[in-house]
Amino acid sequence: MRAIQYAAPRSLSDAVAILQERGSKARILAGGTDLIVQVGENVRDVDTLVDGKRIPELMKLSFDPVTGLTLGAAVPCYRVYEHPEIQSHYSGLVDSASIIGGTGIQGRASVGGNLCNSGPAGDTIPTLIAYSATARIVGANGERTVPVEDFCTAPGRNILQPDELLVSIHFPVPPAHFGAAYLRFIPRNEMDIAVVGVGASLALDDAGTIVSARVALAAVAPKPLYVPEVGYFLEGAIPSTEVFAEAGDIARSLVTPISDMRGTAAHRKHLTGVLVRRTLQRAFERARA
């Protein structure tokens, strides 16, 4: 019978020491809503679970009007969407955190866990990219900070080395006239995995012209996909349904999704265009509000 080791370090240095000692079969446990299922089904070869929920930095959630939002890697979704300052400053993050799984899942599942699971359809990852969020990583050789769009590398894989863990995700303070949103398409109305997901943000100047835009896509590539071309197209444009539709066309032209049990390639490609337009429209409404 297979035994799994469990460790619950209380500091980052203890956690790193355990990761160094146990090697690549050790894995950080946050909410466990992906990891425990994967271990049970032998999808991931894990011999040590390192519980991150006793490490203060991983459970920290704080907003500073100058430096922005710090979201500890193991903070569960419900704390994210119930947080008043996240509700007022980061409504796109509320979109993502409140549609993962169902209410019960959201009591455990974390945004950091979603990022580290690195699924192509992770519902928070396009949103993090849209917010220009960065990942703070600590390992045996010290600390590094990486833009979220560079974090995932392939289905279920990311840049973390065996001795590293994700500590927190940092969000800059949104500029004036900024809005972000996340929309996903699922065949049911809950408990589903995105067929396509879109995170988008817009910043407008006082005249209403788009000064910057970021769009990222879920479930249309081997990893959550940042599409800067769409942002370049939108910069300097006056927001309109037509402009957002054209942005959707550009995004659609950039993706080469696969067909599987969750959707066909043709439908995913088409939905990319529709959802980019709709998400930009929602982000625009928030930017204007």
Next chain:
Amino acid sequence: MTTETKYRVIGTRPLRPDGVDKVTGRAIYGADVVLPRMAHGKVLRSPHPHARIISIDTSAAEKVKGVLAVISGRDMPDVTGSVAGGEGGDINMRYASNNVMAHGKALYEGHAVAAVVATSPHIASEALKLITVEYEVLPPVIDVRKAMEANAPILLDDLRTDSGGVKSESASNIAAHLVAEEGDVEKGFAAAAVVVEHEFTFQTVHQGYIEPHACTAEWRSDGQITVWCSTQGSFAVRQQVAAILKHPISQVKVVPTEIGGGFGGKIPVYLEPVAAMLSHKAQRPVRMVMDRTEVLMATGPTPGAYIKVKMGADADGKITAAQGYLAYEAGAYPDSFIGAGMLCLFAPYKLTNVKIDGFDVVVNKPSSTAYRAPGAPIAAFACETVLDEIAEKLGMDSLAIRELNSAVEGDWRAFAPPFTRIGALECVQAAIASDHWNTPLVKEGADGKKRGRGAARGYWGNWDGVSSAIGRLNPDGTVSLLEGSTDIGGSRASIAMMFAEAFGVEYAQVHPSVVDTDTVDYNDVTGGSRTTFGTGYAVYKLAKKMQGEIVEKLAEIWEVAADAITIDGSCYSSNGHSATITQLAKLFEEHGVHINASITAKGNNTSGAFATHIVDVEVDAETGKVEILRYTAVQDAGTAIHPSYVEGQMQGGVAQGIGWALNEGYFYDANCKLKNATLLDYRMPTALDIPPIETIIVEVPQPTHPYGVRGVGEVPIVPPTAAIANAIYDAVGVRLHALPMSPSNVWEALESK
């Protein structure tokens, strides 16, 4: 819509006897049985959809500490013959034995090839990995039309096509070709003003009961086998276990637990004979519980199919001819409920010229079994969408054409005598009069979404079968009512109500319980919409028998002639004596008299149940996603014994029909491997996908039942898929000819419009 009641108890809505245990978590389900020294069994399953098993080496698994025994097909007896299976007819025991443990060939991905029993389920799982099976992989065939081709890979070397009793000379995947015919279809189509014909394809769909298959078995050294399991038929389990293990029926006792959903899928056995054999080898009780993937890969499903339907009508909308070609995927072994599909295909309509061809075809998918009105929903999808198109071409209202052509008493149906009194027309008329049908639909939704309304009908024949029950009048006037019908939908309440009505006592005085096969006499399965009808009929007869015994004993005590005693409800009187049942119970105790009776009865269910459904949908034409806005189900219940549970059955059937319509279906890759054997990717509807479902109960009593009962459990799943398809057409102008009508399929249809 309920008729003026002539009953005291029937038609009221008392609490169900099993309710408190279920909502407080005390109820014992299949996986909850714990016995001393219990061991745990796990099954090794074939990764190939079609393969010859060359060898199985279990030696490494047997050496694992904690492993008690390992078995494979060679440990199971060779069996022949058949046993009663229920509404689908007899179960071929050689096929059933091969299905629980492959002998020689694996016929679907997930087919059991070996099993381990160990001191813990984890050890058993690890030991499975050490079993080496050498396969000769064979080409699979999973599509019914391909399986019917002359050069298709053959699944069962001994299978010959049965065409009206004549067997084919060579082996074939077509187990049977059935024909139902009346009048002259060519003449009928020649007389039509409009003829519509379409081809339809359907995916394999699972019943989706939330409780996975689970059982505990103990084979003692004296030969006595006891099985605790979640099942729709404890006697069916007893007979299948005895037959598969070649064991005397009298030495097999089945104890049914509570059941977390069955819908037809818990009539065949999967784990029970295996657990018993493992218990025999290990000399311990053995529990086996499937996980969800095993349930989806190796149990249940309802057939995928190819259907072609052609219907014609004259300029007034009268149907002049109807023709159907149905080819159903039986899965690994014959019997896809093709006959039931043919019976139900055109049943709601008065037809004089009709021809139906049906084919039962084996394919490399799990052996199909009953699923709520088996065979009927996909047949109705074809008929009801074709008829909708005829109505549209003639400029007729879609319910008006259904009313005009409705079958009534005396009309033809396939494979059965003409209908007796049925409520088919009354259901259509109630739908036409409903608030839903008469409330105009705003066709534009938010954000440019399109709305539409559709209607469809459905039929399901009711089975009668055999039921037994035991009644005991206790000294305090309460009654212990022992039943053998496992309760999958509130039947304990409705059966106790019918007994209380017939015996002249209050519902609260009757304590019903579902007991094991050694305690009550034979009962057919809970299936075929038979239990409230058949077991209700049995307890009616039981109540009358107990009244007869009371009269007989009372005559002795009162010293009067039996025929001088009159019964008025609970009150027995004669010549100045008068007493209620409660008083009599005490009197009998004083005299050492006990009123105990048992009954075995077979009712005569001659017609069946009809339904007409109305649905409003909203379609996001950009994504293809369909939302259900409003749903009304109209159904003839004969007499609604417990109206809440009738409504619950109607709503449950609709919920499953919505899932079938919109998202459910087995997804196979190019190598015929099942890719969505989880509830994440086998998309059953969630609470957010189902609107409140309005119900209208029509009551046209079934003439052969003392209380007019019709079975209500199955027919509500028949109309939804077609009603939703017709509503989608009304919304966005595309007719879909395949299920599921998933977002990608709806979007593709809109793209190619």
